[in-house]
Structures are given as C-alpha cells and as structure tokens.
Amino acid sequence: MPRTDVVPVEREDTIQALVGKMRESPSPRIIIFSPTRALFLRSEINLRLLKYYSEEENKELVLVVKDRTVKKIATKLGLQVVDRLELEEPEKPEVYQNHLPMELEELTTEAVPAREEVGNPLRGGRLLMALGVTCFSLLVAAYFLFRPRINIIVHPTVKDHLFHTVATVGANFGEREVIQGxxxxxxxxxxxxxxVSLATTGRKRVGHVAAKGNAVFINSGVTPIIVPKGTVVSTKAGIKFITSKPVVVPKKTTRYELGVPMGEVYGQAEVEVEAVEKGTIGNVEKQMITKIEGHLANTLHVVNTQRFTSGEDRSVAVVQEEDLRRAEVEAKRQVALRAESEVKGMVEEGYLLLPELTETQTGQIRAEQPLGTESSTLAVKLTYKIRTSLLSKTHLYKWLEHNLAQTLPAGFRPITNEIACREVKAEGNLETAKVSVLAMAKIRGEIDHEKIRQAVAGKSLQQAKETLATFPEVGVVEFTGDPTIEQIPKQNYQVRLIVPSEK
Structure with missing residues (x-):
C-alpha cells in the first residue's frame, strides 16, 4: 500500500467530492494537489472540513496549491502547505529477524548436510503475517460497522445583535462607578x-448744498458802517446765515426837492449771505431774515428782499435701533454655527463628543458705529465662551460590554469583543445628564450537540432540516455521507455532528 496518495483537484470538483476522495484513500498521507485556482478552496469553512476529516481519519494532510489566498487561510488553520509536489521514495523491504536475504539462505542450505532436516525458517513469519491479516480484517470490519453513516454539518447563525442601554454621565463620577452606569x-x-458686519437699513435726509441769497443792510445813522465778512444774520426761527464778504453801508442822507428837505434816505448795502446749515432748511421766504447778531444790531437793520431756493438735501444711510438688533441676532447665529465646528476640534483622542451638552455663553455686543451714525455698514463685536463635554471611549465600552452580556439572547455568544455604537444621545447639562446608547455586536449561536442529536434522531432528512430550522441558534444545515440514507440513525455512533466554527 503506498504511503502517500495524491488527490488532484479537478475543475468540476466540490468540497464533498474532495472529502470523499480523501476518506476513500487507504494511504495515511494525503496530498491535495491543485495546480489551478479552485474557488471552493478559498472558503475557510471548506478548509476546516478537510482538516476535520483528516484528523478523524488519522491522515496527514498536505496542500500543494498556488493560490495565495488558499495558502494564507490554510496556514492560519494550521494546515501543512508546500509549494511543489514531492513524493516520498518507495520504502525498501525490511529484513526481519527470521527472514534472511536470498544469498545467505542459499549459502545456509548448501552448508547443511544432506542427512539432516532443516526447519522452515518462514513458518514463524507466516504465522505472524496471518495474525496481522486477521487483526487488520477485524479492524476493517469494526470500522465499517461502527463508522458514521451520515454527517450533519451545522453552521451556527451569525447575526447583528442590537441592544439599547442608558447611563448617567457627570463630571463628579469616578472610574469605579462605571459598572453601576x-x-x-x-x-x-x-x-x-x-x-460681524452688515448693511444698515436706516435712512435720513441731510443737507447737501447750503442756500445762498442777498441780504440788504440798512443804516439809519449819520456815519457809514462797515459790515465785516462772516457777520451772522438770522430769521426769527433761528436759521442763521453769514456774509460772504465785507461791505460798507453808507450813512443816511436828506432828500431835497426845490431846495426844500423832503425826507431822509437811509443808507443801504447789499451783500451775499450763505446758510450756516446745509440743505433746504436755508430756503427761506423773503423778508424772513431780520436779525443781526453782535454789536451791529444796534445801528443797522437787515432784510432779504427775495426768497432763497438754492439749498439742497440728500438721503444717506444711518445706524438705527433695528440695525443693532439685527446685528445682535446675526452675531448669535454665527456663534452657534461656529461653536458647532469648534467643539469638533476640541475632541481628544480616545474620547467621544456629547454635542447635546454643549453650552455657549455670549457677552455684551459692542457696536463700532453708535446709534444715529451716518454709515452704510454696521460692525459689531461679540465675545463668547464654549463649554462642552467628552466621554471616554474606554469607560463607554466597558459599560457596553457589561450590558451586552445581560442582553444576549439564549443560545448565543459574542463572536469578538468588538462593539459598534450606532447612536449616542445625551439629555441634560454638564453637571449631570442621561446618555442613551444604541450599540451593535456580532453574535453567533452556540450549538448543543446532544440537543441536536436528540432533535433529529429517527427523522427523515427533510424533517430533520425543518426541525433544526426552528432553532434560532442554527443557521445552515447540510447532510453528507451515505447517499442511500433517508432517515437519521438513532445510534449516536452512526451520526457525526460537525460544527466548522468550533474547529
């Protein structure tokens, strides 16, 4: 019997066919030879099946593959992988103690005298060989009698387990209180x-061009009087004008007719005046300017003989109360937006931000343009303080691990220690708050071998599959082995239960 058997992988082969070839081979050493890529060998479950059956049959399993993915998975599972096919040299026949080589046998026969009987040296060896054949036959018979007739391959259910938990957070809690929530x-x-800068909405009219016109100074005295430039005259309403140049007002004179004095003629002088305040306010009616400011008021009179019309106004932007209110609202809105982005930059490694607990405090708003200022823009400054909270991921996951163990459904256990947070919401303030966490973990069903055997014993394959489908921890079920079996044997030794994930 050859010690090594090479099982080539054909293109149409399946894992069941490959397992069958391996089990049917009498050799203790099996080489799975795949010179091309076989996709079904890339499955970790299929490689686990090969390993399982090789260990059950006490056979050494060697993989000769070129697929790097298969090599990586097989090495991870502890399977022997080589790069090329190397068969062992055939064993040399052993020399037993009572079985001499042919040359020595012939020499021994010739050396014995003809009259002496020589015993058969092979008689003891034949007896041992007969005993060996008998024992081997008994072992083969026992193997075929007690070997499993059907294999039930059970793949546990793998699913995402969502669980919800609520904890209390606060700045005064310690690490020892984590398990208590x-x-x-x-x-x-x-x-x-x-x-913050924004456009003003207030409007008002202001003087643009000062009103100008002529005023007449009247002298009732007997001496000429000089009116200097800049002399102020006004109306009874207080609208003031100033002279644009100096002027001499002559003295009064006597008017004669035929040598007879007929009356007095007051001295008059006309000069241009300009309104002190620009705009239409200087457009006064005639004879409205009647006052002279200063010492000249006692000796002279003044009057405008025509209406003034050259004064002009214009509309300008001005800061009003509504602009200040809008600036304050806009500043606070921008603070809220900026705070949202700034708190994200405050997050430290290993911590989780609780944005619902963020507090923003604003100071007094300061306007660079006071109320009533002529300006098309309003600039304001606002100081603010941000306070936020960070939750340690280490503390959070410690609490989640504690809750995961309490929320696992019956018959399931976690696959790994990894827990993913789907949603974290906080409600409260920085002193104390409630945190609601929605988390997820990968879990796998735990297969109870005895429970499975009892559930399917004596049932047809279809009934067994339907029965196992009602077990939440059982995912996919496969039956392999004797294709003629239609019913699950009741004897446990005739049923082999395989759970690949347990290997």
Missing part, C-alpha cells in the same frame, strides 16, 4: 471673539 465626563472650555 455612572460614567465620568471631561468638561472643556474655550473663549473667542466674533466680528
């Missing part, structure tokens, strides 16, 4: 200043 948080602060 009291998680400590770290409070951070940051102070900044915000500048």
């Amino acid at each position: 009291k998680l400590p948080i770290k409070v951070l602060e940051k102070q900044e200043e915000l500048n």
Whole structure:
C-alpha cells in the first residue's frame, strides 16, 4: 500500500467530492494537489472540513496549491502547505529477524548436510503475517460497522445583535462607578471673539448744498458802517446765515426837492449771505431774515428782499435701533454655527463628543458705529465662551460590554469583543445628564450537540432540516455521507455532528 496518495483537484470538483476522495484513500498521507485556482478552496469553512476529516481519519494532510489566498487561510488553520509536489521514495523491504536475504539462505542450505532436516525458517513469519491479516480484517470490519453513516454539518447563525442601554454621565463620577452606569465626563472650555458686519437699513435726509441769497443792510445813522465778512444774520426761527464778504453801508442822507428837505434816505448795502446749515432748511421766504447778531444790531437793520431756493438735501444711510438688533441676532447665529465646528476640534483622542451638552455663553455686543451714525455698514463685536463635554471611549465600552452580556439572547455568544455604537444621545447639562446608547455586536449561536442529536434522531432528512430550522441558534444545515440514507440513525455512533466554527 503506498504511503502517500495524491488527490488532484479537478475543475468540476466540490468540497464533498474532495472529502470523499480523501476518506476513500487507504494511504495515511494525503496530498491535495491543485495546480489551478479552485474557488471552493478559498472558503475557510471548506478548509476546516478537510482538516476535520483528516484528523478523524488519522491522515496527514498536505496542500500543494498556488493560490495565495488558499495558502494564507490554510496556514492560519494550521494546515501543512508546500509549494511543489514531492513524493516520498518507495520504502525498501525490511529484513526481519527470521527472514534472511536470498544469498545467505542459499549459502545456509548448501552448508547443511544432506542427512539432516532443516526447519522452515518462514513458518514463524507466516504465522505472524496471518495474525496481522486477521487483526487488520477485524479492524476493517469494526470500522465499517461502527463508522458514521451520515454527517450533519451545522453552521451556527451569525447575526447583528442590537441592544439599547442608558447611563448617567457627570463630571463628579469616578472610574469605579462605571459598572453601576455612572460614567465620568471631561468638561472643556474655550473663549473667542466674533466680528460681524452688515448693511444698515436706516435712512435720513441731510443737507447737501447750503442756500445762498442777498441780504440788504440798512443804516439809519449819520456815519457809514462797515459790515465785516462772516457777520451772522438770522430769521426769527433761528436759521442763521453769514456774509460772504465785507461791505460798507453808507450813512443816511436828506432828500431835497426845490431846495426844500423832503425826507431822509437811509443808507443801504447789499451783500451775499450763505446758510450756516446745509440743505433746504436755508430756503427761506423773503423778508424772513431780520436779525443781526453782535454789536451791529444796534445801528443797522437787515432784510432779504427775495426768497432763497438754492439749498439742497440728500438721503444717506444711518445706524438705527433695528440695525443693532439685527446685528445682535446675526452675531448669535454665527456663534452657534461656529461653536458647532469648534467643539469638533476640541475632541481628544480616545474620547467621544456629547454635542447635546454643549453650552455657549455670549457677552455684551459692542457696536463700532453708535446709534444715529451716518454709515452704510454696521460692525459689531461679540465675545463668547464654549463649554462642552467628552466621554471616554474606554469607560463607554466597558459599560457596553457589561450590558451586552445581560442582553444576549439564549443560545448565543459574542463572536469578538468588538462593539459598534450606532447612536449616542445625551439629555441634560454638564453637571449631570442621561446618555442613551444604541450599540451593535456580532453574535453567533452556540450549538448543543446532544440537543441536536436528540432533535433529529429517527427523522427523515427533510424533517430533520425543518426541525433544526426552528432553532434560532442554527443557521445552515447540510447532510453528507451515505447517499442511500433517508432517515437519521438513532445510534449516536452512526451520526457525526460537525460544527466548522468550533474547529
């Protein structure tokens, strides 16, 4: 019997066919030879099946493959992998103690005298060989009698387990209180200043061009009087004008007719005046200017003989109360937006931000243009302080692991220690708050071998599959082995239960 048997992988082969070839081979050493890529060998479950059956049959399994993926998975499972096919040299026949080589046998026969009987040296060896054949036959018979007739391959259910938990967070809690659902948080602060500029909406009319016109000074005295430039005259309503140049007002004179004095003629002088305040306010009616400011008021009179019309106004932007209110609202809105982005930059490695607990405090708004200022823009400054909280991921996952063990459905266990947070919401303040966490973990069903055997014993394959489908921990079920079997044997030794994930 050859010690090594090479099982080539054909293109149309399946894992069941490959397992069958391996089990049917009498050799203790099996080489699975795949010179091309076989996709079904890339399955970790299929490689586990090969390993399982090789260990059950006490056979050494060697993989000769070129597929790097298969090599990686097989090495991970502890299977022997080589790069090329090397068959062992055939064993040399052994020389037993009572079985001499042919040359020595012939020499021994010739050396014995003809009259002496020589015993058969092979008689003891034949007896041992007969005993060996008998024992081997008994072992083969026992193997075929007690070997499993059917294999039930059970793949446990693998699913995402969602669970919800609520904990209390606060700055005064300690690490020892984590298991009790009291998680400590770290409070951070940051102070900044915000500048906001916006267009003003207030409008008002202001003087643009000063009104101009002529005023007449009247002298009733007997001496000429000089009116200097810049002399102020006004109306009874207080609208003031100033002279644009100096002027001499002559003295009064006597008017004669035929040598007879007929009356007095007051001295008059006309000069241009300009309104002190620009705009239409200087457009006064005639004879409205009647006052002279200063010492000249006692000796002279003044009057405008025509209406003034050259004064002009214009509309300008001005800061009003509504603009200040809008600037304050806009500044606070921008603070809220900036705070949302700034708190993300405050997150430290290994911590989780709780944005619902973020607090923003604003100071007094300061306007660079006071109320009533002529300006098309309004600039304001606002100082603010941000306070937020960070939750340690280590503390959170410690609490989640504690809750995962309590929420696992019966017959399941976690596949790994990894837990993913789907949603974290906080409600409260920085002193104390409630945190609601929705988490997910990968879990796998735990297969109870005895429970499975009892559930399917004596049932048809279809009934067995339907029965196992009602077990939440059981996923996919496969039956392999004797194709003629239609019913699950009741004897446990005739049924082999295989759970690849347990290998």
